[in-house]
Amino acid sequence: MKLCCNDSSARLKQHQFPTNFYDGVCLKESDEFSISIDVSEEISALRSRQRHLDWRRRGALDKLIDLKGTVFDLDNCMDYFLEFLGSEIGQNSGSIRVFCRVRPLIPTSNLKTKSLVTVEQEKITVQSVGIKKEFIIDRVFHQESTQEDVFLEVKPILRSALDGHNVCILSYGQTGTGKTYTMEGTDGKLGIVPRAIQELFSHASEDISSTYSFSISMLEVYLGSLRDLLAPRQPLFRHNECSTASNISILATKSSAVELEGLTDVSIPDLKKANQCLTRITIKRHGATEEISKLWLIDLGGSERLLKTGASGLTMDEGKAINLSLSALGDVIAALRRKRSHVPYRNSKLTQILSDSLGDGSKVLMVVHISPSQEDVSETVCSLSFAERARSIKSNKDVSEDLKILKQQRLAGLDKEICDTEQELKYVNEQIRKSEISLEQKKKLSSSTYQGLSDEKGSPRSTLVVGQIDATESPQATEKPKSRLSNGPVPHFMSSTACSRHRHNAVSHSVSIKLRLTNSVTRYPTELSGSQSLSYSSCKNAARARSVAFSSSVSRLKHLPVKSDQINISSNSIDSTAASAPKRRESFGSRPVQRAPLHQHRRRMSSLT
Numbered sequence: 069m070k071l072c073c074n075d076s077s078a079r080l081k082q083h084q085f086p087t088n089f090y091d092g093v094c095l096k097e098s099d100e101f102s103i104s105i106d107v108s109e110e111i112s113a114l115r116s117r118q119r120h121l122d123w124r125r126r127g128a129l130d131k132l133i134d135l136k137g138t139v140f141d142l143d144n145c146m147d148y149f150l151e152f153l154g155s156e157i158g159q160n161s162g163s164i165r166v167f168c169r170v171r172p173l174i175p176t177s178n179l180k181t182k183s184l185v186t187v188e189q190e191k192i193t194v195q196s197v198g199i200k201k202e203f204i205i206d207r208v209f210h211q212e213s214t215q216e217d218v219f220l221e222v223k224p225i226l227r228s229a230l231d232g233h234n235v236c237i238l239s240y241g242q243t244g245t246g247k248t249y250t251m252e253g254t255d256g257k258l259g260i261v262p263r264a265i266q267e268l269f270s271h272a273s274e275d276i277s278s279t280y281s282f283s284i285s286m287l288e289v290y291l292g293s294l295r296d297l298l299a300p301r302q303p304l305f306r307h308n309e310c311s312t313a314s315n316i317s318i319l320a321t322k323s324s325a326v327e328l329e330g331l332t333d334v335s336i337p338d339l340k341k342a343n344q345c346l347t348r349i350t351i352k353r354h355g356a357t358e359e360i361s362k363l364w365l366i367d368l369g370g371s372e373r374l375l376k377t378g379a380s381g382l383t384m385d386e387g388k389a390i391n392l393s394l395s396a397l398g399d400v401i402a403a404l405r406r407k408r409s410h411v412p413y414r415n416s417k418l419t420q421i422l423s424d425s426l427g428d429g430s431k432v433l434m435v436v437h438i439s440p441s442q443e444d445v446s447e448t449v450c451s452l453s454f455a456e457r458a459r460s461i462k463s464n465k466d467v468s469e470d471l472k473i474l475k476q477q478r479l480a481g482l483d484k485e486i487c488d489t490e491q492e493l494k495y496v497n498e499q500i501r502k503s504e505i506s507l508e509q510k511k512k513l514s515s516s517t518y519q520g521l522s523d524e525k526g527s528p529r530s531t532l533v534v535g536q537i538d539a540t541e542s543p544q545a546t547e548k549p550k551s552r553l554s555n556g557p558v559p560h561f562m563s564s565t566a567c568s569r570h571r572h573n574a575v576s577h578s579v580s581i582k583l584r585l586t587n588s589v590t591r592y593p594t595e596l597s598g599s600q601s602l603s604y605s606s607c608k609n610a611a612r613a614r615s616v617a618f619s620s621s622v623s624r625l626k627h628l629p630v631k632s633d634q635i636n637i638s639s640n641s642i643d644s645t646a647a648s649a650p651k652r653r654e655s656f657g658s659r660p661v662q663r664a665p666l667h668q669h670r671r672r673m674s675s676l677t
């Protein structure tokens with residue numbers, strides 16, 4: 069399949085080789101070289117098509133996710149919508165989507181078991197004595213919704229993480245409403261985390277243009293301090309006790325990316341080991357450039373009000389700390405939604421850590437969990453109010469039917485564009501694979517023909533041809549054939565003349581260029597790498613044990629997935645508006661980024677507060 073022509077290859081192809089040069093040793097290969105160049109050209113064209121398709125797919129996916137997460141409001145929203153549709157594909161405005169999942173009613177003899185909520189696809193109504201409230205959410209999952217239903221909506225955002233965006237999936241809600249069930253699931257009903265890992269590995273294995281490596285970190289925010297759940301345990305003085313204390317610093321980079329210095333980061337070497345792993349993944353994509361992105365999978369602490377729990381002492385402090393984090397998170401999301409110039413990231417550790425994964429270019433998904441039972445009605449209303457605030461649109465400003473239809477049509481169009489592009493990409497990838505095999509075979513054939521002819525003849529001239537091809541690679545090597553010629557048992561008349569040597573050099577140089585050209589066709593093996601690895605069942609167990617050891621009395625604030633990596637550091641404050649709009653190609657922003665070396669000038673974010 070010829071798609072376009074690479075100029076330099078075309079020019080090289082025009083080189084003609086005489087058929088009887090140097091006893092025909094070299095020249096019988098000209099056809100081979102020509103064929104090799106054809107194949108190289110084809111691969112080059114296919115790669116260019118592959119890049120174009122990948123760019124189109126990414127753009128359509130960005131647009132799809134952003135459009136799904138866009139809330140249209142007020143009477144003039146049609147204009148805004150049309151403007152949005154007309155905007156450039158791939159502009160990466162970032163998106164925040166809010167889902168609600170209703171836990172099935174758990175019937176017990178003590179509780180009133182009547183469900184108080186009625187749901188539609190994007191609307192949820194809570195009705196109780198003296199209360200009737202409606203909330204508009206991006207997507208509502210009813211009590212019978214399965215783990216598959218939820219994951220289907222999560223899938224596109226994972227693809228974004230592979231494309232280099234920072235992604236944040238947060239599980240929010242009152243204790244016992246199913247946050248962990250949604251994130252982790254049970255043995256037979258896997259949740260988002262194990263499915264996400266499966267999905268990442270599956271995509272990574274299909275993408276022949278890049279190699280990927282994944283790593284994991286586990287973090288807990290407890291009473292405002294950070295705990296590394298994968299750090300080696302430090303024995304304490306008292307028998308059978310271990311310390312989980314760790315020294316994690318939050319560092320801000322010039323591009324407002326966040327690094328958690330000192331946090332353990334463990335490679336995920338393969339799906340088998342990763343299948344049981346809990347959370348938070350760092351994705352490194354090694355292609356034409358290197359991109360690093362973070363996928364945060366966060367199971368937040370229970371959101372219940374302290375008055376209701378009647379907590380006191382340490383439990384009270386823990387509850388307060390959780391509420392502070394959650395309210396800071398709500399403020400940040402609301403500010404981002406309203407496109408405020410100031411985003412209050414610095415109000416909690418949680419929002420500081422997530423500052424490069426919540427703003428522009430990032431994809432955020434919050435799943436708010438509620439209970440349908442009468443007993444929990446006030447908590448349910450609180451959680452839904454939080455969800456609505458994150459969406460920043462009030463329920464009574466409903467979107468017109470026309471607009472809904474238009475949005476659905478556009479989403480369907482983008483979906484189709486992604487599917488079609490992916491199909492073509494598959495085809496192109498397959499063609500590249502075949503062409504590379506063919507090129508490899510031709511190269512092998514060509515070099516064995518050289519070798520055969522060279523051995524057959526045993527002629528110093530044929531040796532010279534091969535020798536001089538090598539000689540173009542390094543200056544020292546040029547000495548060898550010369551000395552062999554001058555010292556060897558070859559009669560003087562058989563030695564090359566100055567003229568023939570000149571001619572030969574010219575040809576061997578061309579040959580060398582061609583060889584380099586074919587050699588330079590980069591192959592991208594579909595492999596997943598990992599330098600350091602741990603079994604993820606052990607990660608999970610270690611993290612759990614550490615979390616429990618750290619605070620056996622409370623399990624409110626859950627694991628906070630985090631990744632740390634080497635990035636550029638600057639003196640910029642994380643609370644700047646730039647944090648919400650990381651620049652493309654800067655290291656560790658939420659847009660696809662290129663990796664950059666560690667910069668020396670670091671500033672501790674914790675010291676800024």
Ligand SMILES: Nc1ncnc2c1ncn2[C@@H]1O[C@H](COP(=O)(O)OP(=O)(O)OP(=O)(O)O)[C@@H](O)[C@H]1O
Nearest residue numbers: 170171172242243244245246247248249250369370
């Ligand atoms: N959608 C659901 N379908 C079936 N069972 C569910 C669902 N949601 C929650 N459950 C069940 O409800 C119970 C409480 O769920 P879970 O532990 O996930 O809540 P949680 O919000 O994580 O609580 P906590 O804050 O205490 O960790 C579990 O037994 C879980 O299996």
